[in-house]
Amino acid sequence: MRFPLHITTDTIWHQARQALRGNRRYPYVLMLEPLYACNLACIGCATERHTGKVADRLSLEQCLKAVEDSGAPGVSICGGEPTIYPELPQLVAGIIARKRHIYLCTNALLLDQKVYGVIPPHKRLTINVHLDGMRKTHDRVCASEGVFDKAVEMIREGKRLGYHVMTNTTVFKDTEIGEVKALCELTRSLGVDGMLVAPGYHYESVEQNIFLTRDEIHAKFKKILGFSKHYRLTSTPMFLEFAAGLRDLKCSPWSTVTYTPRGWKGPCYLIGQKYTHSWEEFWTGTDWKYWESRQDDRCQNCAMHSGFEASGVREARQSPKEMVRLAAWNLLG
């Protein structure tokens, strides 16, 4: 199975409960950014995400309140680099106690010091390692030598210790798709449990011309779609077809809500037009209909999984044939 059974059943129950309540929009994943400090400064990362101070982090109580307020069954702990969040063991335990599934998104540099031997493996914990290419490319993207080798070593160690380990790859303008395929081969040989591949988003704070236009996304993802069946990619076929330009989707920015040291980030993971510490104000005050339509200039070259995975699943629910396809993709992956 592509996703463990408890994640699949939790997600189905969550959707059924929301449907019974008559809710059309609801979060699937909380992107929890407990701090904006990092031990790297990657070239494609929004500047504000890695230039903050540990002292300005969210408290443990604020993080857990955000988990409860959002109601999302999945919590992606990112940042910044979450392994330098001092209260990480308590945060992981608190989220697991609330029966949510955690994706710990990390550059892997501190996994051996802060996670392995400190936070035990658990079926509700997935380690999600950032890996943007093979050695030369990944180290260039991370602006630091040796990051690739350490990440591979930590993936191998995580699997040996019994953790559920995935990888997360961003495709940039100069990414060679042959290299993405080589990365798929490598992660398969390491025994990773899943691999997320998504196009990068052009953050306003990043000046370099490294991001893809919509046409470039389509061209690269057509090739990725071609070999996707042979690997454990976690993107749904609907999302990959959208990224390849073979189907159109509205955005679902409400499906992935983001809580940061500045508060709830609206409208989406990528655009911080307004921040508020009140869940109510964020949820009821964001013009979801406007952002779903993708008419804003900042949405033109966006094909981020955080906005469109849920749209693909929603569309699939309208067609029994697509539902069978989605179920087969998960069961046979």
Ligand code: SF4
């Ligand atoms: S490791 Fe993550 S948070 Fe840190 S700079 Fe790189 S992309 Fe940004």
Ligand code: SF4
């Ligand atoms: S299209 Fe992208 S940038 Fe626009 S609202 Fe959706 S996720 Fe955000």
